[in-house]
Amino acid sequence: MNNGIIFDKTMQMIEDRLSLSSTNQKLISSNLANIDTPGYKTKSLSFEDTLRQSLENHVLQMVRTNSRDLDPDDPVEAMQNATVVEGGPVDLDTQMVNLAKNSIEFQYMIALLDKKFGLLKTAITG
Numbered sequence: 059m060n061n062g063i064i065f066d067k068t069m070q071m072i073e074d075r076l077s078l079s080s081t082n083q084k085l086i087s088s089n090l091a092n093i094d095t096p097g098y099k100t101k102s103l104s105f106e107d108t109l110r111q112s113l114e115n116h117v118l119q120m121v122r123t124n125s126r127d128l129d130p131d132d133p134v135e136a137m138q139n140a141t142v143v144e145g146g147p148v149d150l151d152t153q154m155v156n157l158a159k160n161s162i163e164f165q166y167m168i169a170l171l172d173k174k175f176g177l178l179k180t181a182i183t184g
Contacts (some may be wrong), residue, residue: 075163089102
């Protein structure tokens with residue numbers, strides 16, 4: 059996506075989060091489809107593992123902006139490379155909770171995108 063005035067970093071982060079949500083949806087669907095497959099282990103995205111690995115490899119440099127805050131230089135980089143981790147057997151209840159949570163996050167990102175385009179429309183039309 060263009061990093062110009064109209065399509066700023068916020069738009070890029072929304073796009074990345076929607077892509078991450080789509081990947082997560084595919085993993086959850088795969089887990090549910092394989093609920094009765096012997097030996098199948100659940101798969102999920104692990105943002106925490108990716109962030110930890112990025113910090114250990116010095117991909118992200120943390121900058122303290124306030125004595126109570128920590129802020130990475132580029133959180134987009136960590137969001138783009140989430141790690142898929144395997145867990146134990148598929149638990150229907152857990153997967154349904156994950157599905158609902160992912161759906162809510164996706165809808166929230168769409169609402170943010172809608173608001174952003176609404177602001178752009180207002181700025182253009184006056």
